[in-house]
Amino acid sequence: MARLYTEEHEWIELDGDVATVGITDFAQGQLGDIVFVEVPDTGAELTKGGDAAVVESVKAASDVYSPVSGTVTEGNGALEEDPALVNSDPEGEGWFFKLKVADKGELDGLMDQAAYKAFCDSL
Amino acid sequence: MNAPNQSGWKPEMETAAPDTVAPTHTGNRALMLEEPLIFEIGSSANTGVDLPEPGSGAANRLGGMERSDPIGLPGLSEPEAVRHYTRLSRQNYAIDLGLFPLGSCTMKHNPRLNEKVARMPGFADVHPLQPQETVRGALEVVNELAHWLLTLTGMHGVAMSPKAGAHGELCGILCIRAALEAKGDAREVILVPESAHGTNPATAAFAGYRVENIPATPAGRVDVAALKARLGPDVAGVMITNPNTCGLFEPELKDISDAVHAAGGYVYCDGANFNAIVGKVRPGDLGVDAMHINLHKTFSTPHGGGGPGSGPVVLSEALSPFGPLPFTARDQGGVVHLVEEEDAAAFGHTQGFGRMTAFHGQMGMFTRALAYILSHGADGLKQVAEDAVLNANYVLRSCEDVLDAPFGASGPCMHEALFSDKGFAEGFSTLDLAKALIDEGYHPMTMYFPLVVHGAMLVEPTETESKAALDQFIGALRSVAERARAGDPALKQAPFHAPRRRLDETLAARKPVLVWQEPVSE
Numbered sequence: 001m002a003r004l005y006t007e008e009h010e011w012i013e014l015d016g017d018v019a020t021v022g023i024t025d026f027a028q029g030q031l032g033d034i035v036f037v038e039v040p041d042t043g044a045e046l047t048k049g050g051d052a053a054v055v056e057s058v059k060a061a062s063d064v065y066s067p068v069s070g071t072v073t074e075g076n077g078a079l080e081e082d083p084a085l086v087n088s089d090p091e092g093e094g095w096f097f098k099l100k101v102a103d104k105g106e107l108d109g110l111m112d113q114a115a116y117k118a119f120c121d122s123l
Numbered sequence: 124m125n126a127p128n129q130s131g132w133k134p135e136m137e138t139a140a141p142d143t144v145a146p147t148h149t150g151n152r153a154l155m156l157e158e159p160l161i162f163e164i165g166s167s168a169n170t171g172v173d174l175p176e177p178g179s180g181a182a183n184r185l186g187g188m189e190r191s192d193p194i195g196l197p198g199l200s201e202p203e204a205v206r207h208y209t210r211l212s213r214q215n216y217a218i219d220l221g222l223f224p225l226g227s228c229t230m231k232h233n234p235r236l237n238e239k240v241a242r243m244p245g246f247a248d249v250h251p252l253q254p255q256e257t258v259r260g261a262l263e264v265v266n267e268l269a270h271w272l273l274t275l276t277g278m279h280g281v282a283m284s285p286k287a288g289a290h291g292e293l294c295g296i297l298c299i300r301a302a303l304e305a306k307g308d309a310r311e312v313i314l315v316p317e318s319a320h321g322t323n324p325a326t327a328a329f330a331g332y333r334v335e336n337i338p339a340t341p342a343g344r345v346d347v348a349a350l351k352a353r354l355g356p357d358v359a360g361v362m363i364t365n366p367n368t369c370g371l372f373e374p375e376l377k378d379i380s381d382a383v384h385a386a387g388g389y390v391y392c393d394g395a396n397f398n399a400i401v402g403k404v405r406p407g408d409l410g411v412d413a414m415h416i417n418l419h420k421t422f423s424t425p426h427g428g429g430g431p432g433s434g435p436v437v438l439s440e441a442l443s444p445f446g447p448l449p450f451t452a453r454d455q456g457g458v459v460h461l462v463e464e465e466d467a468a469a470f471g472h473t474q475g476f477g478r479m480t481a482f483h484g485q486m487g488m489f490t491r492a493l494a495y496i497l498s499h500g501a502d503g504l505k506q507v508a509e510d511a512v513l514n515a516n517y518v519l520r521s522c523e524d525v526l527d528a529p530f531g532a533s534g535p536c537m538h539e540a541l542f543s544d545k546g547f548a549e550g551f552s553t554l555d556l557a558k559a560l561i562d563e564g565y566h567p568m569t570m571y572f573p574l575v576v577h578g579a580m581l582v583e584p585t586e587t588e589s590k591a592a593l594d595q596f597i598g599a600l601r602s603v604a605e606r607a608r609a610g611d612p613a614l615k616q617a618p619f620h621a622p623r624r625r626l627d628e629t630l631a632a633r634k635p636v637l638v639w640q641e642p643v644s645e
Contacts, residue, residue: 036632
């Protein structure tokens with residue numbers, strides 16, 4: 001399934017029932033050098049739009065929200081040792097967490113890549 | 124192990140400021156001294172004190188708990204230790220060295236009269252555990268200051284004990300919680316506008332509330348319609364900063380307060396920016412229920428490493444019964460008491476939520492703040508606000524042709540001028556401009572806050588700067604802004620003239636070295 005985007009600059013990609021979530025290249029560029037990432041614990045119950053993770057850069061600390069509700073199946077442990085992965089490969093190795101999606105209907109209304117690009121250009 | 128003074132400017136500083144003059148033997152430049160770490164100066168083999176060996180009859184009373192390994196503290200003589208810290212202090216920046224434009228911090232001059240008063244033995248040499256009968260004068264000072272704070276804010280009660288701004292915020296929010304719980308109406312949510320101080324949501328969360336943001340309007344003020352729409356039976360209160368962190372007055376605060384009260388909530392006002400309105404506006408008239416006052420901002424007590432903060436909280440009639448102990452009050456004989464748990468009931472204070480501190484607060488700051496208030500008088504304090512606002516507007520209008528002022532069209536600013544990085548050359552950031560300001564001899568302004576403005580630069584000159592001082596600062600700010608717009612590559616390397624060049628903040632945050640390791644000798 002194609003990758004979708006939120007107005008809070010998270011990306012989500014669904015594979016079966018499990019989705020992978022991270023922050024976008026635009027977001028990492030705005031944050032600057034990222035120095036700390038806290039990902040949710042496995043088993044954590046997330047709600048759409050609720051706090052899911054924390055990302056801290058030299059400029060600011062920000063919350064990362066979950067684009068959909070669900071149960072976390074894995075946090076990206078590599079980010080603890082190497083938060084710079086979010087800068088170097090935000091939409092690949094720098095993913096934040098995977099979750100089992102409770103209701104795929106919640107994906108409706110998220111932006112596709114073209115819509116997200118237009119959204120960023122408008123900022 | 125380096126000997127003290129065996130140092131000088133770092134080599135990269137030589138290349139930054141090439142010089143045809145031969146280098147000095149020590150590497151120093153007159154009194155511009157490079158200083159190693161204290162561990163590099165001292166030695167764990169040395170000691171600064173010369174204690175006699177214990178006599179043969181001295182018994183070991185440590186019961187086997189004595190330390191067996193060296194703890195590795197450096198040993199220095201007293202002059203070595205004094206010189207080390209004095210040299211380090213020469214590399215620091217302070218309000219006594221220059222204009223300190225840190226926005227939302229009100230880094231004003233600390234009048235020396237305050238210091239003279241605070242050092243009087245009757246104030247300086249008292250102890251919080253002394254019997255009250257022996258410190259009546261000091262308690263009069265606390266009570267007199269409390270009276271002034273209530274008069275200036277139009278409020279009903281005051282808690283003097285909170286130690287600084289965020290502590291005061293917590294005190295105010297705990298009062299709100301206690302008031303709601305007394306009504307059997309515990310609520311869950313505190314609303315915080317985007318233009319509020321960064322500590323506000325942290326305070327509400329720390330007090331156990333869920334924080335919800337209220338957006339700002341394009342003009343940089345609270346979106347009143349959005350705030351009103353969110354009010355309801357779950358909202359305990361609103362934390363609002365006025366003037367806000369965009370440097371703008373919130374003219375609809377009274378309207379907001381009325382709506383919050385009608386919905387059964389309370390209004391906390393962050394008083395960090397009170398300097399812009401002191402003597403002009405009484406927050407009590409705007410429906411505020413609780414507000415902290417930073418004595419270390421508005422009332423000129425030392426700030427930022429120079430002294431402890433102090434954050435008394437003024438309370439509305441509705442919240443005063445829930446304020447913390449202790450507080451000062453006159454008994455029927457006119458004597459000021461510090462009211463503690465044992466006599467709270469006698470003074471009619473039975474619903475207080477508890478305490479914020481072990482003792483009564485920052486006595487040394489109370490004397491300084493009262494000295495400031497009495498030396499200015501009511502008319503002088505009013506002029507403080509007027510001059511602070513005038514100075515900020517002078518900076519705003521003197522720079523808005525070279526620095527984007529996102530809310531410049533919203534009318535006059537209050538105590539601080541806000542700029543964005545719009546118009547900088549590609550790849551140039553607020554950080555680059557700030558580093559260049561260090562070379563110009565200024566502490567940079569507040570950066571990247573408020574979050575609603577991209578690459579924010581928040582400048583608060585305060586009223587204590589003269590026009591000449593402002594003109595020099597404006598000249599420096601315009602110069603570095605023009606270099607950022609033109610894309611001067613040297614700006615990316617700044618600072619060149621500071622004791623240290625640009626630090627690798629990323630590496631420092633990702634791989635901090637927190638413990639000094641003695642180098643292994645070859």
